[in-house]
Amino acid sequence: LNAKQGAIDTATRKMQLTGGVEVFSDSGYTMRTDHAHVDIKEGSAYGDSHVEGQGPAGTLTADSFEAGNRGQLIRFKGNVKVRIFHD
Numbered sequence: 001l002n003a004k005q006g007a008i009d010t011a012t013r014k015m016q017l018t019g020g021v022e023v024f025s026d027s028g029y030t031m032r033t034d035h036a037h038v039d040i041k042e043g044s045a046y047g048d049s050h051v052e053g054q055g056p057a058g059t060l061t062a063d064s065f066e067a068g069n070r071g072q073l074i075r076f077k078g079n080v081k082v083r084i085f086h087d
Helices: none
Strands: 005-009 014-024 030-039 044-047 051-055 058-062 064-068 073-077 081-084
Touching: 058 073
Parallel strands: none
Antiparallel strands: 005 014, 014 030, 030 044, 030 051, 044 064, 051 058, 058 081, 064 073
């Protein structure tokens, strides 16, 4: 996880990340957005700005995202476009 700026509240275990947020997964996926709100305790995150993603399965763009279950479930909303790679 990378961001140009961020703030963390250690009491609530919540972070606000801004200025170009990049998320990388061990399985080869990357997601980029302008800002994200992360709840470390709950293992969730959301952002209401444009999001782009890519990985082994393809690419996507959307207007916003919500992630839960420690990143196991990610919902994309608004103008979602997905391109799936196949052999």
